[in-house]
Amino acid sequence: MSAATSPSERRVSARVGAISESATLAVDAKAKALKAAGRPVIGFGAGEPDFPTPGYIVDAAVEACRNPKYHRYTPAGGLPELKAAIAEKTLRDSGYEVDASQVLVTNGGKQAIYEAFAAILDPGDEVIVPAPYWTTYPESIRLAGGVPVEVVADETTGYRVSVEQLEAARTERTKVVLFVSPSNPTGAVYSEPDAEAIGRWAVEHGLWVLTDEIYEHLVYGDAKFTSLPAILPELRDKCIVVNGVAKTYAMTGWRVGWIIGPKDVVKAATNLQSHATSNVSNVAQIAALAAVSGPLDAVAEMRSAFDRRRSLIVRMLNEIDGVLCPEPEGAFYAYPSVKELLGKEIRGKRPATSVELAALILDEAEVAVVPGEAFGTPGYLRLSYALGDDDLVEGVSRLQKLLGEAKD
The missing domain is CATH 3.40.640.10 (Type I PLP-dependent aspartate aminotransferase-like (Major domain))
Structure with a gap:
């Protein structure tokens, strides 16, 4: 073992050093930082209900x-x-x-x-x-x-x-x-x-x-x-x-x-x-x-709102050429395949991975999504629909406009 890799020289343990940052929290933090800087970013990253605690x-x-x-x-x-x-x-x-x-x-x-x-x-x-x-x-x-x-x-x-x-x-x-x-x-x-x-x-x-x-x-x-x-x-x-x-x-x-x-x-x-x-x-x-x-009344109200947003986001995503989004049956996430968009030209760039596509979406449309690489399946995006209806429509409309420009 060389001196450069000896335990006495290693500043962070191999066990902890091998752990990556939570991708979902990283996307959410970046979106919030951009919003704080005055950019109108809409975040679909965090798995967090937009309702207050009852x-x-x-x-x-x-x-x-x-x-x-x-x-x-x-x-x-x-x-x-x-x-x-x-x-x-x-x-x-x-x-x-x-x-x-x-x-x-x-x-x-x-x-x-x-x-x-x-x-x-x-x-x-x-x-x-x-x-x-x-x-x-x-x-x-x-x-x-x-x-x-x-x-x-x-x-x-x-x-x-x-x-x-x-x-x-x-x-x-x-x-x-x-x-x-x-x-x-x-x-x-x-x-x-x-x-x-x-x-x-x-x-x-x-x-x-x-x-x-x-x-x-x-x-x-x-x-x-x-x-x-x-x-x-x-x-x-x-x-x-x-x-x-x-x-x-x-x-x-x-x-x-x-x-x-x-x-x-x-x-x-x-x-x-x-x-x-x-x-x-x-x-x-x-x-x-x-x-x-306590009672589950507040839960039922939230579930009703999520159900409505679920139908809306799936419909809007599936209107984008090259995007295929199955209808989720639970939780509050849509997980569309964007494999058909990879390699296509979008505003002068050709994202080869869903990581690159997510970065392009954030830069060009000011919409934060999580790439499928974070979940072990490249070629997908995760969008949480646990956000307000107006933001949901505006955010996916921006995606429709940007991704609708994709060309071979």
Whole structure:
């Protein structure tokens, strides 16, 4: 080993140095910086509802601020009353009965995902990751010492992978399969029979399943949310559920998520969190308690608005020559293919990748989108439709004008 690469000379560890910045947050930050500089940028980058957190949740947090009880350390794994309420909410919404001892309250869904993988992965263990995937999944797997193995689905299957694809990716090192429905970035939702088939395949081969249910309430049309451990009791001993209040209750900034899983795994993840962060902010936990214990009326209103915007953005995107956008069934993202536009001339440039196309769109149309490379599938763009109707129409109209100029 040369002196230049010796551990004493390396300023950033190889493990952390290999992690890339969150592409979605980077796009959102750039869009906000340009807006602050006076440019009329419209951002489709962040997966964040444009609605305020419901008032009754905010009121609960205000009261918590005044209560000295919440000015001190509390159990690292979460307030007992919140853990109990999450268990009750899970039974109500998913039909999955769990005990409060199976719940760990985390600092948002990202911490939940990392701690879940860290609790069950040893170095070299493989995790099957359906792609397109949310940017954080493979990075969390690598940080935990695991190896992400991508299985790619495209628009021809509605961005849903098959059991046959999963089986082809399975090796003797496979330990976990990731299951996400509704999906970020595609909005894909698996039918109950397809979800059950994947769960039974995992059980057959003794695999763990990590299922992210953060978009459980955001499904549209005939699509239905399916919770794997609810329909497959035999899976529960090797299943970890990740969820949180961010998307359902417009609480992205409050940073409250959770893990539900077997008691030994939750205990191990709790031990990790006790050293990493201690307890989640008590004020945020009380806000989350109000959210999960309260009615779903505000959620229904947001879902109705998202449904309307979903139809609008898909129609407008599909009016652009060279763009193909399947209709998402859940979450609040459109994931159009732009492969036919790559290599074409647009205002004197020929973007060869969706990264280059996204940069051109930002420069020329002042619209921020996330390129498919961030989600493991080049040739696509992700657009969040969790923004105001006027901005949505104006932003996609700019795309129509710019991309409509493409020529061979």
